[in-house]
Amino acid sequence: MADRPYHHGDLRTALLDTAEALIRERGVDGWSLREVSVRVGVSPSAAYHHFASRDALVQALSQRVLARLGERLTDAVERARGDGADGLVAFGCGYVRWALEDPAVARHWLAFNAGGGDPTALHPHHILAAELDRLVESGDLPAAARPGADFVVWAAVHGLAALLVHGLMRLETPQAVDDQAERVVRSTLIGLARQTPPPLGWPTPRSDYTERVTGAPDGQAG
Amino acid sequence: MADRPYHHGDLRTALLDTAEALIRERGVDGWSLREVSVRVGVSPSAAYHHFASRDALVQALSQRVLARLGERLTDAVERARGDGADGLVAFGCGYVRWALEDPAVARHWLAFNAGGGDPTALHPHHILAAELDRLVESGDLPAAARPGADFVVWAAVHGLAALLVHGLMRLETPQAVDDQAERVVRSTLIGLARQTPPPLGWPTPRSDYTERVTGAPDGQAG
């Protein structure tokens, strides 16, 4: 602790990195502000010049994780974009793979996803919605099925990731993970396409979902 | 503290009740073992004669919450069971309604769902699987679509609940919640039914997503 300069240089990201590493090593709650500070080589109170509280660090970390997920998903979707649902299948696979590669970090995000983050961030929901719009334009998805479909697909993918990360569902091989993700996405899309206009079992023509399913892209919970 | 008997009588459930009430009042982390003990009227260390640690209480609470959810879902499914997917729609609505009625408690369960709980418990997954079996028997779902379908439906319902409870999606009215749950379940079921035997690009041209989704031929599962 003698050779280190008094000013760290970029303590903020060092704290984020170390907290994330500890989460990766010991689980979602296997870290403390103090230990992170010690590991970085500064005093515990130094963190408070970069984060208003421990919770602020948690929030910032989950935003950073979210940003990385966004980049990864845009890449995956762009690379796989072809005919039909391939882009969305890549979205689902990328989402679930990301969760399983770093279960603890994914659980951190699942639990503390930042509410008031940067609205321009590459949010999974945005990417998904854009890809669904493409499907409508290309005629692969009926326009009538589009409103609210983003949340149906997102729920399916998010739920699969959550079940896997929390150990309620187990898939042995990476191939099985991809297959399950693909099946979830394709089933949901087929169901969305076939159900909407006058499907089987959909009782009385309910009012359209455009008004009632309020998707707030940049909104957050109270 | 003078008129209370030295032995509480049923301290274990009293601790669980109080912890749950505090979670309901102040959020997932708005409680401590000490405060729970004080609220019940015993010393902080008394809890350790009923739970090995704070985490054990967390686990026990999440198991109890799970059991209640199970009872509720069996009731809902049995009551609504009719032709076709009505039972599963009731399952989805019950699941999501339960989550929204007590968001903090639901988040507690979402985060700490017990891994090694009672295997005979009424687990949502069991109820769902049984209902899917009924659909196969009644001919509403092709037998070929049955294997693994439970996890597809569960993922969709679980994901919807998770997105709502974490504020990533917002539905204003209870009717909108029910509608969204119904749409998720029916879409998934229709998709499962239509996709499986010879769907769009599903079985044979099993493309290798390891190449297509990411550049790296890598990935792992838990």
Added chain:
DNA sequence: CACACAATCTGAACGGTATTAAGATTGGGT
């Protein structure tokens, strides 16, 4: 270059936390 100022970090402290150990109290069985 000198000087002031803001940003950054340290050290010590406060109250709260989980957890443990040793001892007091009580109910049930013999």
Added chain:
DNA sequence: ACCCAATCTTAATACCGTTCAGATTGTGTG
């Protein structure tokens, strides 16, 4: 009546988040 095991209490330990006064350093201004 008595012993034992279960239950609860008191006290103590170690860690946690957070705050505050003060030391150290970079930066811009004359």
